[in-house]
Amino acid sequence: MSIRVEQISKSFSAYPALAGVSLTISDGEFVALLGPSGSGKTTLLRILAGLETAESGQVWFGERNVTADSPSSRGIGFVFQHYALFGHMTVAKNVAFGLDVMSRRARPSATDIRARVEQLLELVQLPGLGARYPSQLSGGQRQRVALARALARQPRILLLDEPFGALDAKVRRELRDALRKIHDDLGLTSIFVTHDQEEAFALADRVAVLNQGHLEQFATPEEIQASPASEFVTKFLG
Secondary structure (H helix, E strand, C coil), X not given: CCEEEEEEEEEECCEEEEEEEEEEECCCCEEEEECCCCCXXXXXXXXXXXXXXCCEEEEEECCEECCCCCHHHCCEEEECXXXXXXXXXXXXHHHHHHHHCCCCCCCCCHHXXXXXXXXXXXXXXXXXXXXXXXXXXXXXXXXXXHHHHHHCCCCCEEEEECCCCCCCHHHHHHHHHHHHHHHHHHCCXXXXXXCCHHHHHHHCCEEEEEECCEEEEEECHHHHHHCCCXXXXXXXXX
């Protein structure tokens, strides 16, 4: 699913979080939104998800204008930084949550939901852990559960808000590799927010560098490193 962002602006009080940002993401592409704290990257991701409303501009998923659509109708999966798992539910129930709350007419059968949960736990390399609770898992395992839950309804678009920020370097690298493989295997269009340039350059096909609500550069990691488009990008890359 391709994504088109057209002149998106958003302010919080007097602070401009995004100032006329436009970019086009191809079907099946993995894009990183990279920038320092306060650059607007998470605000842009939340507008794509429908969790924030833009003051002006439009968002298109393929040929569909989703600017005014609710989050639940956009067909996306969303992974938060701090897992956002339900502590009172088992791993299997957490993964199945998005399917369980579908309308009766659209909801798969209980047998199909169980099969889908098992399939997803295999996909994120947590087979046989469905009966455990989040408190019984490591941080990396919890984030894998969060990823499985985001994929439960077979979204075409996956949005991730600094999903590895709370994890140590070794686990981050492992999950990074797993995420890229899942993205490729499922043919998703994925957008990943990070302030870590190593992570962005290792994962993404293209990187959007944001600064104070402006898009400084949108290019491949190789192009950004070889030809930074502005003084800010040069300094940010160190």
